[in-house]
Amino acid sequence: MLIEAVNLRKHYGRIKAVDGIDLEVREGEILGILGPNGAGKSTTISMISTLIKPDEGKIMFRGRNIVDDPRVIRNILGMVPQDVALYPDLSALENLRFFGRLYGLKGSELDKRIKEVLDILGLNGRAGDSIKKYSGGMKRRVNIGAALLHHPRILVMDEPTVGIDPQSRKHILETVKGLNARGMTIIYTSHYMEEVEALCDRIYIMDYGRIIASGTGEQLKRLIDKDDTVEIQVDKATDQFIRQLKGNVKVKHVDVRGNNIILISSGGSSILPDVFETAVGNDVKMLSVQVKTPTLEDVFLHLTGRGLRD
Numbered sequence: 001m002l003i004e005a006v007n008l009r010k011h012y013g014r015i016k017a018v019d020g021i022d023l024e025v026r027e028g029e030i031l032g033i034l035g036p037n038g039a040g041k042s043t044t045i046s047m048i049s050t051l052i053k054p055d056e057g058k059i060m061f062r063g064r065n066i067v068d069d070p071r072v073i074r075n076i077l078g079m080v081p082q083d084v085a086l087y088p089d090l091s092a093l094e095n096l097r098f099f100g101r102l103y104g105l106k107g108s109e110l111d112k113r114i115k116e117v118l119d120i121l122g123l124n125g126r127a128g129d130s131i132k133k134y135s136g137g138m139k140r141r142v143n144i145g146a147a148l149l150h151h152p153r154i155l156v157m158d159e160p161t162v163g164i165d166p167q168s169r170k171h172i173l174e175t176v177k178g179l180n181a182r183g184m185t186i187i188y189t190s191h192y193m194e195e196v197e198a199l200c201d202r203i204y205i206m207d208y209g210r211i212i213a214s215g216t217g218e219q220l221k222r223l224i225d226k227d228d229t230v231e232i233q234v235d236k237a238t239d240q241f242i243r244q245l246k247g248n249v250k251v252k253h254v255d256v257r258g259n260n261i262i263l264i265s266s267g268g269s270s271i272l273p274d275v276f277e278t279a280v281g282n283d284v285k286m287l288s289v290q291v292k293t294p295t296l297e298d299v300f301l302h303l304t305g306r307g308l309r310d
Contacts, residue, residue: 002027008057015038017043019209029034030198033189040209045156049079082159084139088132103150105294134258137168153295156187193297212303221294224302229292230263235285246280
């Protein structure tokens with residue numbers, strides 16, 4: 001096992017940011033930590049990255065406790081924070097040179113590493129422009145580059161695609177896959193279910209500071225493989241209509257997002273006559289209905305009773 005966290009806890013006053021979790025990271029994998037904002041993902045990886053100390057628990061790296069001796073892992077670990085940590089008045093090249101020197105790189109070796117990073121990021125043509133002229137996606141790519149300069153064996157990425165355009169998101173996801181293909185172990189946090197499902201070998205689902213499920217994407221979806229997801233769009237999601245849907249014995253969970261309703265049903269498509277009848281009885285017009293196989297977001301809804309993005 002590359003990294004093993006045991007009974008990790010971190011409290012801020014009465015807030016239990018991380019509440020007694022166990023977690024394993026295997027060498028060469030992309031490990032996903034999935035959960036909504038405030039689930040405890042950032043606090044967890046900050047402890048693994050030795051940026052903050054846990055109140056309780058231990059984090060073992062190849063059998064050595066990095067809580068007691070952070071130097072064991074720091075030189076081989078790269079951290080990509082959720083917030084862009086760059087100097088806006090400096091160019092991408094100048095930012096990378098600054099962070100490279102913090103890693104102890106200099107001279108031709110530093111120049112070589114910067115060129116490698118710019119090639120990986122696809123930013124050679126804009127390297128001389130100041131960061132403040134970059135789009136949000138380009139800033140995040142440079143943010144990733146700063147964490148790659150010292151050739152880390154482990155890369156920790158905290159919500160690296162928040163608030164960026166689809167093209168930049170695609171580039172970052174391809175970069176993550178490419179780095180992993182070269183042997184880098186990656187810990188990737190996100191509240192975007194589709195990213196985690198596409199990228200990660202194994203996944204931990206977090207909520208309110210606890211791990212509520214773990215496994216491969218397929219293993220997690222098998223938690224509800226006897227259920228189906230029914231997505232409904234209506235002209236008006238009245239309170240009475242929703243109450244009656246929740247009261248149906250075949251309905252396990254109901255998630256309401258405006259006039260879009262997601263049901264987790266044990267009856268599959270057999271629930272549809274009940275739904276139509278309930279809609280007619282409440283003067284609700286059905287605009288569309290779709291029965292789907294479960295996704296990771298449906299797993300989260302099944303386990304918590306609320307949507308991943310709530």
